[in-house]
Amino acid sequence: MQRQAAVEARGARKVYGSGPAAVAALERVSLEIAEGEFFTLLGPSGCGKTTLLRLIAGFETPTEGQILIGGADVTADPPNRRPVNTVFQSYALFPHLTVAENVGFGLDMLDKPKAEVRATVAEMLALVKLEAMASRRPTQLSGGQQQRVALARALAPRPKLLLLDEPLSALDLKLRKEMQSELKRLQRETGITFVFVTHDQEEALTMSDRVAVMSGGSIQQVGAPREIYNRPVNRFVADFIGETNFLQGALEEGGFRLASGALVTLSDDARGGRPSGAAATLAIRPEQVRLGAGGEAGLPATVSETVYFGTDTHVHARLADGAEVVVRLQSPPSGEIGLSPGAAVTLRLPAEAVQVLDD
């Protein structure tokens, strides 16, 4: 990458406690986030995503490694000397200050002239559409409004980097969707690099330029949403993002031999130069599996259950060896898929939709 990274972690490691009680929250993570990117750290709770965020903000000091912001090593700098602002999960708005005073707090602390503070506060409140609330106290606002104040407060000092720690988790579904597009808009309009932490895969896929999937204190995969979804590098990523069918088997000359005995054709890309004979797992998304009538060419299977989801219907089908495959079909206008448990069907796994994961 030729461009200067907005933020970089170099072998950042964080251990809490000491001696036998020591717990590594983050394992030597190296990561570069480009200027102007909407970057998401995605993973289940305890995966280290919040720890990494706190290392970047300066609330924690890494046990090992370095944090660079705009190319400068800030590892030893306290949070107040880093050009970074944070939107906290709990918002952390100052209850004794008005909305306008909250938004102006950062600029005030930077000793900006009063007139400039006032102008920027007005601009920020307009950006998050809260002009009318300037003289209210945070406790007089709804959750969504408090969220927007927290955003305005963090954006007002024009940080090089905006860190967002699960900011939408406290909002209800409808408000969350609204804030997702609001965040995208703010990022486009300000051009500030956003580092967003979430455990919600849908949020990560819809909003981000790139996503880092984390687990057990390590980064499992970094890539654009489509890459993460369609080309997961391991079973954890395939399982955590969306739904996936996993089938055991081994690689052969002509493709992938399933435990049931059937042979699945692989693309060169999916095979990735793996030698024949190696045991591996085959992964395919439910919406990519093709379902045909019994007796057609493909994998013979028996329907065990159908589950209606509204737009989709999931068909659970059992292969000869007992392995279950879920097929996602669009529900027909009648809502009746016309398959009852016990029906014989044929499954086809298109070569371009099949992934091979090492065991």
Place this chain on the structure above:
Amino acid sequence: MAEARRFSVSAMPGFRAITLAAFAMLYAPIVIIVVYSFNAAESISVWGGLSLEWYGRAWENEQVQEATVRSLLVASLAAAISTVVATAAALGTTHGAPFPGRTFIYAAINQPLMAPEIVTAVALLIVFASVKVATGYTGLGYLILAHSAFCVPFAYLPIRARLEGMDLSLETAAADLYATRWRTFRRVTLPLMAPGVAAGAMLAFVVSLDDVIITEFVKSAGQDTLPTYMLGQLRRAVTPEVNAISTALLGLTVILLTAFFLLSRKRD
């Protein structure tokens, strides 16, 4: 039906009578002293009509005036000193990482609540007696120092309660928004803990104003506070003047404690 069978104190026999008796025990003596402070008669037990005479007498009594000024002076200074100490102690024990011996520190700060006051009084008497001999100083300083010491836990408890209820992420947010440690304290921590500090100061003031035992032991000659003056009066001829002073003191305390409860109520 399950609802009706739940244990309820108010459904027990004699509940009403016991409640009334308890409240009578608590308030009847106070009501009597307040009523008799307006008695026109010389006696403290015979009613002779309504009058403000004893308030007037107390007001004009030079000894009462001096004792009042002394009481207010000692209470103000003791409240100020103990509040500063208690604020520092509360910040030290609630903010920052837990340290070994923190439980011991809690107990140490609250020592004046646990040690019998008479023991502390005797100990102070002995210590101050030798200090007085060594330095020759016999001023109000001893009284102020002793009051400051036993007022610390009363100031500490409401301040600590306030700090424990404070969202620590607010200080993190201030640091994130470029505030130095000092400015974080000035602009965020202090304003948010202020109601607790004010409540602590008021409680300390009231406790100091009311103290008899330690004051009686520590004071030098001619250093009567209002409570020790009243005690001295009761040893001689008892006049309704004491009732009047008691009622005035009660009024002041009720005002301060009401303010204390209003301040320590959780703001939402």
